[in-house]
Structure formats: C-alpha cells, structure tokens
Amino acid sequence: MSLISLQDVTFSYPNGVLAVEGVSMKLSAGESVAIVGQNGAGKSTTVKMMNGLLRPTSGEIIVAGVNTRERTTAQVSREVGYVFQNPDDQIFNSSVRKEIEYGLKRMKLDEDEIERRVDDAAELTGMAPFLEENPFDLPLSIRKFVTITSVIASDCAALILDEPTAGQDRAGLERLGELIRTLQARGKAVVTITHDMEFVAANFERIIVMANRRVVTEGSPSAIFYDREAMAEARLNPPAVAEVAAALGCPEVGLDVTALARVLTERAALARA
Numbered sequence: 001m002s003l004i005s006l007q008d009v010t011f012s013y014p015n016g017v018l019a020v021e022g023v024s025m026k027l028s029a030g031e032s033v034a035i036v037g038q039n040g041a042g043k044s045t046t047v048k049m050m051n052g053l054l055r056p057t058s059g060e061i062i063v064a065g066v067n068t069r070e071r072t073t074a075q076v077s078r079e080v081g082y083v084f085q086n087p088d089d090q091i092f093n094s095s096v097r098k099e100i101e102y103g104l105k106r107m108k109l110d111e112d113e114i115e116r117r118v119d120d121a122a123e124l125t126g127m128a129p130f131l132e133e134n135p136f137d138l139p140l141s142i143r144k145f146v147t148i149t150s151v152i153a154s155d156c157a158a159l160i161l162d163e164p165t166a167g168q169d170r171a172g173l174e175r176l177g178e179l180i181r182t183l184q185a186r187g188k189a190v191v192t193i194t195h196d197m198e199f200v201a202a203n204f205e206r207i208i209v210m211a212n213r214r215v216v217t218e219g220s221p222s223a224i225f226y227d228r229e230a231m232a233e234a235r236l237n238p239p240a241v242a243e244v245a246a247a248l249g250c251p252e253v254g255l256d257v258t259a260l261a262r263v264l265t266e267r268a269a270l271a272r273a
C-alpha cells in the first residue's frame with residue numbers, strides 16, 4: 001500500500017489561479033522522490049496538499065490509508081512533515097533546542113521522550129553542537145538544518161523538503177544526501193522539491209517531472225535525464241554527465257561519471273590506434 005496517494009487532484013487558490021490540475025502520484029515508505037519542474041509548475045502546491053496545509057479543490061489524497069478530508073491539518077502533518085523553503089517561515093523559538101522541542105511538547109510527549117528525540121534528531125543532522133544557540137544567530141544553511149531537525153524529531157512517516165539545497169555548500173549537500181539515505185533506511189519516505197539536478201542525480205531513486213500544473217512524466221533519474229522532450233517541457237537542464245553522454249551518443253553510462261570517463265578513454269585509445 002502507498003504511504004501517500006494523490007488521485008486526480010486539482011487545486012485553485014482563492015484568487016482563482018489554477019495551480020495544480022489532474023495530478024496523480026503515489027509515494028511509498030522508504031523511497032526518495034524528487035519533484036522537479038520550472039517555477040510555477042505546481043510543485044509546492046502539490047506537496048502542501050500532501051501534508052494538509054492546502055486542501056484539494058477536487059480529487060482525493062490518501063495518507064497512510066486515510067482520506068485527508070477526514071483529518072485535520074494537525075493530524076495529517078503528524079504523518080507528513082513539511083520543511084519550508086525559507087527556514088524563517090518556520091523558526092520562532094529563541095534556542096535550537098526549544099525550536100525542536102516545540103512540536104514534541106504539543107504532541108504531549110513526556111520529558112524523557114522529548115529529550116531522547118531531540119538528541120537523536122540533532123545527532124542525525126549534525127545540529128547537536130548548536131542546541132543552545134539562538135537560531136537567528138546562525139547562518140541560513142544551518143537554520144535550514146534546524147528546521148529539518150524539528151521535523152525529523154516529530155518522527156513522521158514522510159518528510160517533504162522544499163528546496164533544501166538553497167544556500168548549502170558542498171559539505172551541506174553531502175550531509176543532506178547522507179541524511180536522506182539514513183531516513184530511507186529508517187523506512188521514511190523523503191520527497192524533495194529542487195532545482196538542483198546534480199543533487200537529484202546523486203541522491204534520488206525516482207523523479208516526478210511537473211510542468212504547467214501537471215505531471216509530465218516520472219521514472220528513474222537515469223531514464224528521466226535522457227528524456228529530452230520531458231526535460232525541455234519542464235525547462236530543465238540535465239546534470240552535466242547526462243548532457244555529455246547524450247552528446248557523445250553513449251547514454252548507456254547513465255549518470256555514472258566513471259563509466260563516462262571509461263568510454264572517453266576507450267575512444268581516445270581507438271583514435272590513436
């Protein structure tokens with residue numbers, strides 16, 4: 001059974017803007033999925049419906065076997081955590097520890113359990129050294145991890161990360177990739193909206209491409225990044241390895257830079273012979 005299922009979902013904002021039209025998708029426990037597409041494609045609106053922040057105008061959303069129409073936003077968001085694109089839309093406490101504890105206190109967990117969850121989540125995200133700091137004294141890249149830590153601590157079944165790579169340096173990107181793999185190993189579904197195709201190629205099992213309010217296609221990164229039509233429709237550039245391999249006519253290397261280098265070396269040897 002899918003953890004999250006969207007069935008022919010449409011959404012219009014109160015001002016009449018039709019943001020999502022006839023979207024269906026399924027997400028399973030333990031998988032990592034990247035939703036990609038140009039600005040305004042409908043990605044954020046789609047994921048906000050997954051966690052109950054927005055309600056579909058028509059169509060159904062089933063989370064952990066229950067139609068979200070039968071649940072409050074608080075109930076849905078206990079299953080599906082959403083990490084905002086801008087951490088400052090989420091953070092409001094005066095210390096990192098208080099920020100992470102806030103949601104756990106609202107869940108009325110006992111103090112020992114709260115401490116255990118804060119320590120575990122902070123250890124996982126690398127935020128343990130910052131627990132007593134004021135989040136607003138920390139750089140954006142760290143504030144982003146603070147918000148991710150809060151959502152991890154709530155132990156929801158699925159996590160939605162909206163543009164997690166913004167402002168991250170190489171170490172931050174590697175930490176994010178490692179975190180996604182650890183969460184998957186713990187059986188969590190990780191859904192990410194991102195414009196960073198190199199990050200997608202390195203870290204995701206499945207890509208869903210959106211354009212003009214709809215899903216254009218979906219599949220593995222090595223299939224999608226060689227689908228020129230879908231990439232053009234979504235106005236996306238594939239990662240460099242796929243662009244070079246496609247130009248050289250060796251798509252069989254997929255997204256493996258070492259395999260591409262091997263092909264180039266072999267061709268150079270042939271040319272010399």
Ligand SMILES: Nc1ncnc2c1ncn2[C@@H]1O[C@H](COP(=O)(O)OP(=O)(O)OP(=O)(O)O)[C@@H](O)[C@H]1O
Nearest residue numbers: 013015017018019038039040041042043044045046
């Ligand atoms: N609060 C809102 N009120 C009215 N229209 C909105 C609102 N939020 C988004 N929209 C519009 O809905 C459409 C889809 O926006 P959405 O943010 O879901 O796209 P997106 O693919 O996430 O884009 P981006 O990558 O820029 O975040 C766009 O036309 C956008 O302008």
